[in-house]
Amino acid sequence: MAIKFVILGFLEAESLTGYDLKKRFAASETFHWSGNNNQIYTALVQLYNEGLVNKEVQDQESGPSRKVYSITPEGQTVLRHWLLTPPELPQLRHPFLAQLAWADGLTAVELDNLLSQYENEVYVKLRMAQEQAERDAQQLPRRTPREAFLWRQIGNYWVAFYQHELDWVRRLRAEVIE
Amino acid sequence: MAIKFVILGFLEAESLTGYDLKKRFAASETFHWSGNNNQIYTALVQLYNEGLVNKEVQDQESGPSRKVYSITPEGQTVLRHWLLTPPELPQLRHPFLAQLAWADGLTAVELDNLLSQYENEVYVKLRMAQEQAERDAQQLPRRTPREAFLWRQIGNYWVAFYQHELDWVRRLRAEVIE
DNA sequence: CTCCCCATGTAACACGTTACATGATTTG
DNA sequence: CAAATCATGTAACGTGTTACATGGGGAG
Structure with a gap:
């Protein structure tokens, strides 16, 4: 555990x-x-x-x-x-990708709607992650500068993840319309 | 389910x-x-x-x-x-971030070693995802052009995810050394 | 001779989420 | 007056992983 x-x-x-x-x-x-x-x-x-x-x-x-x-x-x-234990790879569960995999059963409008909903959800999450990172940054000064650095990087990780997700879905949405 | x-x-x-x-x-x-x-x-x-x-x-x-x-x-x-069901957000489990959160207990060499191990693991995964995507691209021509497009995007998603992860750890590793 | 593929299924365990249960104090 | 905070814990359920069990056929 x-x-x-x-x-x-x-x-x-x-x-x-x-x-x-x-x-x-x-x-x-x-x-x-x-x-x-x-x-x-x-x-x-x-x-x-x-x-x-x-x-x-x-x-x-x-x-x-x-x-x-x-x-x-x-x-x-x-x-x-x-x-010192060997690092584990991240595990990403992405049910939306599975949904997309069969989404050819939807009309163009339905599909765009789905993507638009997803885009909004990710956007909200991104904002939350950004606010969290800012709050953490205030509280930081941890035990050593290196520790503070690591925590900042971890906070940024989540922001970057959701930002990446948002970019992905926006690009996909733009391309699927054409 | x-x-x-x-x-x-x-x-x-x-x-x-x-x-x-x-x-x-x-x-x-x-x-x-x-x-x-x-x-x-x-x-x-x-x-x-x-x-x-x-x-x-x-x-x-x-x-x-x-x-x-x-x-x-x-x-x-x-x-x-x-x-047509509302999309679910992805769920990312990242035990390595938790490990990093306490990694200030390690020496500079130990920490760099850990990051290097992780970098390698991610690199291997990225290569696997790339090969998988190429293999899928060959097999593709699915039922409709739009379905083929969606599957290509899904394959690319995984490549991009691991690429993003690799970039992140490389940048982190470079910065933590300074 | 061993390993992999085909092809079905079950059992045990580990991990995670939600809800239940109690109850005083503080905040809006 | 309602809700959140403090503070402990348990029970039920759902999901996910690993191992077990069986056994023929083909490839190296």
Whole structure:
């Protein structure tokens, strides 16, 4: 489970609760686990059982007691080991391409409509990615300049991806009309 | 299950067996179900139960009897309906970005090594996508010129995607060294 | 003699999403 | 007064991957 390593990464910078992690995950597509309760909380239990994180329970007057997790030396070792692991290729799921593959069953107008809808959706996503990147850029100054650089590049990656997608669909739309 | 619609798409062009479909799926990332036995055979059973495909059983002297599936009029209606369905955004899983996010724990050499490995992997993938696109271009002349055009664009999409990825990592690698 | 192709299917597991469950405090 | 935030967790479901199981025929 890659999610475990990512949690260790977050915890190396600072101690966090499950809830904090949930927000971190939700904030970037890079950590695509969509702020998923289920996986985060069970991963934390497993990491704890494996001795890769410590848990500090803070009782509160109201609500469930907070559990603040921090990374252990073993956890740091495991994280470092993962960092040296051979990189995985990205996995792109593109159901719209599958739809296009059979779209010859549509009229010219229907097809243009479909492409236009897609173009709009991508445009919205691109804007969101741009705003996110700008927000991140404000918050940045991370631990080292190199780390800040890497995070900026990652943010830009998503902007570039959606920009590339937008260019692609616009070109396609223009050409299919002719 | 999107796989059902994709199967209907293949069957609209020609009648096929599960095994044939498996090969079709394996041939393109657009149909990302990786030539998956499990999902194809169960989807075919479901499509049959829903009356969207016909099944012609051909007994053979050796091996299991072939089952040739063809689309029914209801299947064609369902397929057409799916084609008009609002497009879905692509979903990109990029574990390497998560790895990079914490890569400040690595030395300059280790990081460059990691990026270099990734560059190579992407390069190989790009070449594969290019060869696939060329092979497809030969086979093409599909049912209509517009369909041939769409398939060419889909093939090019994958080439462009990996090219874009390669450019990104090369630029990153050059900049991180400075 | 081994490996690949044909051709069907099942089982187990891993991963991911959505919804359910609870309940106080703060913000609009 | 409603909604969001804080804070924990569980259950059900859907999707996707890998491995298992069988077995004949042909190519190298």
